[in-house]
Amino acid sequence: MKHFLKSLFCICLLFTAIVSAAYAQQTLYLTELGNIPLIPQASLVENSSVVFDKPSGRIAEVQLVSSLAVDEIMVYYAKTLPPLGWNRLSQNQFERENEVLIFEAQREGSESVVLIRLIPKERQE
Numbered sequence: 799m800k801h802f803l804k805s806l807f808c809i810c811l812l813f814t815a816i817v818s819a820a821y822a823q824q825t826l827y828l829t830e831l832g833n834i835p836l837i838p839q840a841s842l843v844e845n846s847s848v849v850f851d852k853p854s855g856r857i858a859e860v861q862l863v864s865s866l867a868v869d870e871i872m873v874y875y876a877k878t879l880p881p882l883g884w885n886r887l888s889q890n891q892f893e894r895e896n897e898v899l900i901f902e903a904q905r906e907g908s909e910s911v912v913l914i915r916l917i918p919k920e921r922q923e
Contacts, residue, residue, distance in 0.1 A: 858916040
């Protein structure tokens with residue numbers, strides 16, 4: 799009986815650790831941009847979001863900061879966006895249906911600052 803209780807306790811601890819790890823790795827999304835994930839180790843700059851819904855399409859912009867290097871951020875989005883239906887146009891541009899997603903990233907001191915813009919395809923600059 800003592801061995802059974804020890805085993806049950808270990809199983810409960812293992813289950814708790816697995817659930818906690820899965821919850822901690824839950825993907826967060828940038829609601830202003832639809833289903834664009836927020837890269838882990840990044841945060842949304844407060845009051846940086848702009849969203850306009852127009853007859854020609856949606857225009858949205860968010861700004862992120864991260865301790866990751868700019869290249870790491872772009873590699874993350876290059877791997878993450880295609881399964882979500884985004885086609886890569888260039889190193890920093892993706893398209894899906896009638897929308898274009900543009901990334902502008904630069905290093906500022908110890909942080910990378912990333913501006914993500916969503917524009918209608920016909921407004922692409």
